[in-house]
Amino acid sequence: MKKITFILTVFVFMAGIAQSQDEKTTLGFKPSSYYTFSWNTTFTMGDFNKWVGNASPAGFDFGGRYNLQGGLVAGFNISWQRISQSYGYQTAYFTDGSAITATNYRFTWMVPFQGVIGYHFIPAKMVSPYVSLGIGGDYMEHHVLIQEFDIYNTRWDFSLTPEVGALIKFGYFSQWGALVAFNYKWTTNKIDFENYNWTSKNLQMLNLKVGLTYILR
């Protein structure tokens, strides 16, 4: 995972630097705003990774950015994401004398919403790398499915998401482009199942976003 982050970051910045050196001969425009719609793959970390270890491509993200000054942008992100994993037959014992053996299937469904502030290093270029910080919250549901039995927690949280990425316009003057971004997300969310004997705190994850961008001049 660290390798992927490193390679992606290097790629994004090298592309931007290469373009900035060619500035005098390059055409383009600085977006006044843009909207992104991205496919989001989540890699859980720490305690969250013990809960569900699988990387999950079942997620999407919608965002908007508005230019404030120079390369400085502000905006929002709204997403939805699901991570899931089957843990095969397991036996759970309860204090009332009951026990159940069944396939255990765990999943978390989350709806993040964040305000974002970011900086584009070379906003007018075809490849425009940026860094940003998202601050907001999540609505999460953590479920354990034991056949038809569904045990779940519902939690709201506070979250921080530093991100690196790049807008890649399809042409110098194209209003359409691609988005590639990678972020780390820290939340105050927790999973707490007393009967299932499970506690995870400060859920963290990495997200890879690949999507489309619509750019306004």
Next chain:
Amino acid sequence: MKTKLFMIIALGILAVTACTKYPPASGRLTEDLVIYTKYDVGVNFYNYHTFAIVPKITYINGKDSSYLTDANAIALLNRISSDMIGRGFVKVDSTQNPDLAINVTAIKTTNTTVYYPGWYWGYPAYYSPGWWGYPGYNYYYPYYPTYITSYSSGTVIIDLADFKYPTADKKVMIRWNAYIRALLTGNHSQSEILQSVDQAFNQTPSLKTTPEPLAK
């Protein structure tokens, strides 16, 4: 333009697929076997030494009840007996005043939508306390039994009734029961089903006894 349109449509389809809360794979969980057991935490099984088991499995399909006596049914009854014997209990005939009596019921489908605890005890093919030599008695749970919303997936229920200590008001307590579910929704071999019976006993470690103390 066509490429962009295709990408937008593809992303849209992926988004709709991804935004469902329950993973698509969770739907097939109903095909997997589930073994649920519950016992009376107030009882000490060391006080019981003998058991008897019904000769046939009560079979409930909708409003009808009958008996299962085929090879699979006999294998299931035999496996329950060997699990009990493996836990120190002595098998006796139903006419020999067993401490514990085992009733076994297979439920295919029912038309009922609300299930009261022990609702299947009222079927004609269920072995009542009268069949065990206690006419006028009724079965009871000393604990709150599991709530089951549907029996359409195929379920075997094993009830362990206490005939050693029937109450003065003619109640025969169920001290342990097991539900083995999803026998019909998945493709399960006889071996898997018999292993599920073993698992039902394994997940109740307190269900065991010691040999009868020798008389002085």
